[in-house]
Amino acid sequence: MLIRLLIAFDALVAAGIAFFFFWGVSDGTVSSFNIALWLALLGGAALSLVGGIIAYKNDNRVLAILLLLILALPGLAFALFALFIIIAQPRWN
Numbered sequence: 001m002l003i004r005l006l007i008a009f010d011a012l013v014a015a016g017i018a019f020f021f022f023w024g025v026s027d028g029t030v031s032s033f034n035i036a037l038w039l040a041l042l043g044g045a046a047l048s049l050v051g052g053i054i055a056y057k058n059d060n061r062v063l064a065i066l067l068l069l070i071l072a073l074p075g076l077a078f079a080l081f082a083l084f085i086i087i088a089q090p091r092w093n
Contacts, residue, residue, distance in 0.1 A: 003056050006068035010052065013075035014045040045071055 021038055024030035030038055052068035055061075 003052075003061065003064055003068065006065065006072050007049070007053060007056070009075060010045075010049045010068050010071045013071050014049050016075075017041060017045050 021030060021042060024038070048067050048071040052064045055064035055067055
């Protein structure tokens with residue numbers, strides 16, 4: 001159950017990364033200057049997600065959880081931060 005939840009959450013995080021990549025390509029902010037950083041980010045997200053799925057299919061649950069947590073922990077931290085900003089409505093001045 002935990003691994004399937006992590007896979008679903010990692011897929012959402014990877015989809016978010018891909019969304020911002022394609023948005024940056026369309027408006028020109030992803031250029032030859034920073035394409036290496038974007039490709040590393042996309043590759044790392046794909047490696048974590050696909051590696052976790054492959055480890056889960058090979059009945060290596062500990063490795064699958066560790067690989068999936070690489071992408072899930074920063075995604076969860078960002079989700080909690082965004083939720084806090086929405087609830088607290090801080091003054092930024």
